[in-house]
Amino acid sequence: MSAGIVLVTSDDAVMWLLAAGPAGAVATYWALYRYYRNTDKSHAFERDTLIQARPVEGAQEKVDHISRTRDSDIDGDNSSDHRSRVERLR
Amino acid sequence: MTSAVPGDAQRPRDPEAPVFDGPPLSLEEELAAARAEPEPGPDIETVNESLADGLNRCPKCGGTDVRLRASTGMLVCLFCRHQWQESRVEEEFGLGEGIEELEGTVVASGADAVAADVDDVVTLTCGGCGADVVVDTAHSLNARCHWCRHTLNINQQTPNGAVPDAVLPFKLTHAEAVERIREFASKRRLFAHPRFKREFVPENVLGVYLPYLVVDARAEAAYVGRGEIQTRRWTEKQGDSSVTYYAADVYRVDRSVAFTVDDLTIEGAADRAVLDSSTTNNIVNTILPFDTKNAVKWNSSYLVGFTSEKRDLDVGDLQPVLEDQLLSIGRSQVRESLSDFDRGVRWEQERLDLGGSRWVSMYLPVWLYSYYQENTKMLHYIAVNARTGETMGSVPVSQWRLVAAALTVGTVLEGIAGAVLMGMA
Numbered sequence: 001m002s003a004g005i006v007l008v009t010s011d012d013a014v015m016w017l018l019a020a021g022p023a024g025a026v027a028t029y030w031a032l033y034r035y036y037r038n039t040d041k042s043h044a045f046e047r048d049t050l051i052q053a054r055p056v057e058g059a060q061e062k063v064d065h066i067s068r069t070r071d072s073d074i075d076g077d078n079s080s081d082h083r084s085r086v087e088r089l090r
Numbered sequence: 091m092t093s094a095v096p097g098d099a100q101r102p103r104d105p106e107a108p109v110f111d112g113p114p115l116s117l118e119e120e121l122a123a124a125r126a127e128p129e130p131g132p133d134i135e136t137v138n139e140s141l142a143d144g145l146n147r148c149p150k151c152g153g154t155d156v157r158l159r160a161s162t163g164m165l166v167c168l169f170c171r172h173q174w175q176e177s178r179v180e181e182e183f184g185l186g187e188g189i190e191e192l193e194g195t196v197v198a199s200g201a202d203a204v205a206a207d208v209d210d211v212v213t214l215t216c217g218g219c220g221a222d223v224v225v226d227t228a229h230s231l232n233a234r235c236h237w238c239r240h241t242l243n244i245n246q247q248t249p250n251g252a253v254p255d256a257v258l259p260f261k262l263t264h265a266e267a268v269e270r271i272r273e274f275a276s277k278r279r280l281f282a283h284p285r286f287k288r289e290f291v292p293e294n295v296l297g298v299y300l301p302y303l304v305v306d307a308r309a310e311a312a313y314v315g316r317g318e319i320q321t322r323r324w325t326e327k328q329g330d331s332s333v334t335y336y337a338a339d340v341y342r343v344d345r346s347v348a349f350t351v352d353d354l355t356i357e358g359a360a361d362r363a364v365l366d367s368s369t370t371n372n373i374v375n376t377i378l379p380f381d382t383k384n385a386v387k388w389n390s391s392y393l394v395g396f397t398s399e400k401r402d403l404d405v406g407d408l409q410p411v412l413e414d415q416l417l418s419i420g421r422s423q424v425r426e427s428l429s430d431f432d433r434g435v436r437w438e439q440e441r442l443d444l445g446g447s448r449w450v451s452m453y454l455p456v457w458l459y460s461y462y463q464e465n466t467k468m469l470h471y472i473a474v475n476a477r478t479g480e481t482m483g484s485v486p487v488s489q490w491r492l493v494a495a496a497l498t499v500g501t502v503l504e505g506i507a508g509a510v511l512m513g514m515a
Contacts, residue, residue, distance in 0.1 A: 017507040025500025032492055036278050036485045039367060043355075043378035045415055046422040050352035052189075056427045057346050060317065064340035072336060074318045077434030082421040085414065089312075089441040 046082055134183050134198040134450070136255040138176070138388050141245035145217035146391065148172055154218075154240045157394035160260045165391050176386040179256040185450060186383070189306045189350040192446025195405065200247050200255030200388065201303055201451035203404045208250040210400070214242045227252035228400050231390040243390040251301070251358075251401035254451035256385040259392045260297055260476045267457035267474045268292045270481045274472055281495065283463065283486040286470075292459055297476065299393055299453035300374070301358035301401035304382050305351070305412055308445040311420025312346035315438045317431035338433050345424040353382045354415060356408050358401035358451060363411075370471050376482040377475040380454045384477075398453060405449045417442050461486065 034040055078084050145154050153169035164173040180186045183198070210228040215221070218240040225233045231244040231252065247253045262270075271292040279287065322337040355378050357363040357371075365372050386392075417440055428435050455476035462469050463486045472483030 014511065017511055018504070020507045021500040021504025024503035025496040028499040029492055029496035032281055032495060033487060036281060036487045037370075038373060038376070038482060038484055041376040041482060042365065042372050043375045045354060045378070046419050048379045049354050049419070051349055051419060051423070052352075053347050053349035053423045055347075056424050058344045058424070058427065060341040060343050060430075062339050063316075063342050065321075066318070066336070066338045066340060069336050069338070070333065072334070072433070074316065074431075074434040074436050076436045078437050079315075079421075079425060079428055079431075079435040082418040082425075083414075085417065085440070086315075086437050087439045089314075089439050 133196040134255075134448075136179070136183060136198050136200050136388065136450075137247055138245060141243070141389060143212075143244055143246050144214050144242050145240055146243050146245065146389075149174065154242075156241065156391040158259050158392045160263045163259050163261060165389065176389050176392075178383070179385050179387055179450070180383050182387060183255075183450075185306070185448070186352070189308055189352060189448070192306065192308045192448055194446055195409075196446065196448040197405050198255040198448075198450045200253060201401075201405060201449045202247075202249070203406070204251035204402055205249040208248065210250055210252065212244060212248070214244075216240055216242060229397050230393070231398060232394050241391075241394065245388065245390055247388075251451075252398075253388060253390075254301060254401065254453050255388065256450060257299065257388055257392050257453045258380055258382060258385040258455055258477060260396065260455040262457065262474060262476045262479055264295065264297070264457075266479070267295050267297075267476065270474050270479060271295055271457070271459050271472045271483070274481050274483050275485060278485045281487050281491045283488045286461060286463070286486045289461070292472075295457050295459040295472075295474075297396040298456050298458050299396055299398040300362065300456050301399055302452050302454050303356050303358050303401075303403075303405065303408055304385075304450045304452050305354045305356060305447055307354065307412065307416060307447040308348075308350045309416045309420070310346060310348040310443045310445065311417055311423075312344070312441045312443075313421065313424060313437050313439070315343050315436050317341045317343040317428065317435040318433035319431055320433050336433075341431070343428070343431070343435055345427060347420050347423045349420065349423060351416070351419060353379070354412070355379055355382060355454070356411055356415070358403050358408075359399050360402050360407075362399075363403060370469060370484040373471045373482050373484050374456065374458075374473045377456065377473050377478075377480045380475060380477050382452060382454070385452050393453070396455070401451055412447065413442055413444060416444065459483075 147154055148156055148167035148170060150172035151167060151170040153167050155168040156165050159166040162173060164175045166173045210226055212225050212227055214223050214225060216223055216235040216238060218235060219238040221235055221237045223233050223235050223242050225244055227244055227250060233242050235242060244253060275290060318338045318340055320336055320338050325332045325334050362371050362374060365375060457474040457476050459472040460469055470484040470486055474481045
């Protein structure tokens with residue numbers, strides 16, 4: 001059993017090492033492409049507009065507990081992705 | 091039944107045709123129509139009363155050869171060198187004030203709905219010699235009389251969206267724009283398409299006034315989602331390897347924020363408003379913002395020597411864009427209040443109450459170098475904000491060189507990986 005896991009772990013390491021070449025090639029392509037074409041750029045209106053905000057109000061209520069998970073963060077974290085729209089309440 | 095369009099009144103009516111003005115109204119409807127308030131005028135009247143369509147003379151010498159002097163931001167008479175400028179709309183129309191008290195949708199007269207059936211081509215009678223001179227307002231708001239050489243201007247607001255409320259004059263000169271475009275492109279030479287490099291002539295850059303709607307708004311945004319706070323973290327041995335596990339409390343998170351925005355700038359031309367990957371419009375979008383506080387009252391002499399693109403989107407068309415941007419701004423405002431949730435927050439629902447908005451149309455100055463790439467049928471831009479100098483561009487790439495560079499890097503990395511594996515073996 002333990003020999004099997006050691007084998008799997010060392011296989012994983014080999015896989016990661018072998019993936020370095022293709023991953024590096026793809027990353028190089030995209031980095032250069034974006035530097036030339038700037039397809040990801042847009043006006044940062046959230047930052048560059050004159051905004052006067054009142055203090056943020058809100059509440060939080062505990063609704064559940066996760067006792068054991070391998071995920072290091074919440075699924076679908078969009079707290080920093082300000083432009084991804086979610087269900088609109090009218 | 092089709093409703094009457096504004097342009098119908100101007101067309102000559104066939105005298106033989108029967109008169110039809112809709113089905114007869116009931117007595118109640120007739121009475122309600124009689125009691126109704128008159129149609130409201132524009133919320134902010136921005137017409138520059140001192141100017142007319144046609145000749146506009148220098149206040150000192152009466153010459154009509156007037157244009158912008160970019161280095162001073164003032165209008166200059168090319169005959170007597172007298173300089174003057176229009177007043178800033180910020181103070182003239184009180185645009186910087188009262189955002190907290192905005193109610194409903196307030197629209198300045200130059201941002202009124204665009205009438206689709208109004209002809210862009212306007213014929214002016216030259217006040218100097220009486221000749222008829224044609225101006226295509228879709229691209230220009232000045233013309234020179236071909237007989238007596240007077241400059242004729244369009245200054246009255248027309249329903250086709252060509253004359254805005256305000257204009258922000260060019261500040262960067264042509265030479266400065268050329269320099270910035272050259273600098274931008276020279277940093278991107280190695281992998282640029284060879285044909286682009288061969289045909290690159292930055293001196294061909296054009297000064298364009300692009301149409302924008304500048305919006306002040308008062309809003310309240312609310313968000314509902316789930317947030318998680320880690321309560322425990324531990325590792326378990328599984329044979330020779332170890333696995334990390336987490337425990338967390340799950341919260342329902344509510345946040346709301348009331349805020350005002352001053353001079354949010356939105357594209358007013360449909361061609362420019364599409365920001366997907368099929369175009370390079372995001373380039374022109376990226377050079378925002380402009381110092382819109384310095385925009386001045388409309389005077390088409392500021393446009394002499396430049397081209398312009400007329401607005402074809404209305405306030406109604408852009409309301410969803412405004413709401414989308416306000417929701418994004420609200421999200422960025424509440425971001426800092428989420429620091430307790432170390433495992434992150436997933437927003438699931440959002441709501442926007444738009445208390446009030448004020449819309450003003452402006453021409454904003456852009457130096458635009460464009461290049462049409464034939465094989466991909468893509469129009470590339472290098473754009474310079476003619477106020478701040480911010481430069482952004484899209485340079486067509488040579489796919490072969492890019493792939494070769496990527497393969498080289500990949501091969502080197504793979505070689506290192508192979509060496510490491512050999513070492514391990």
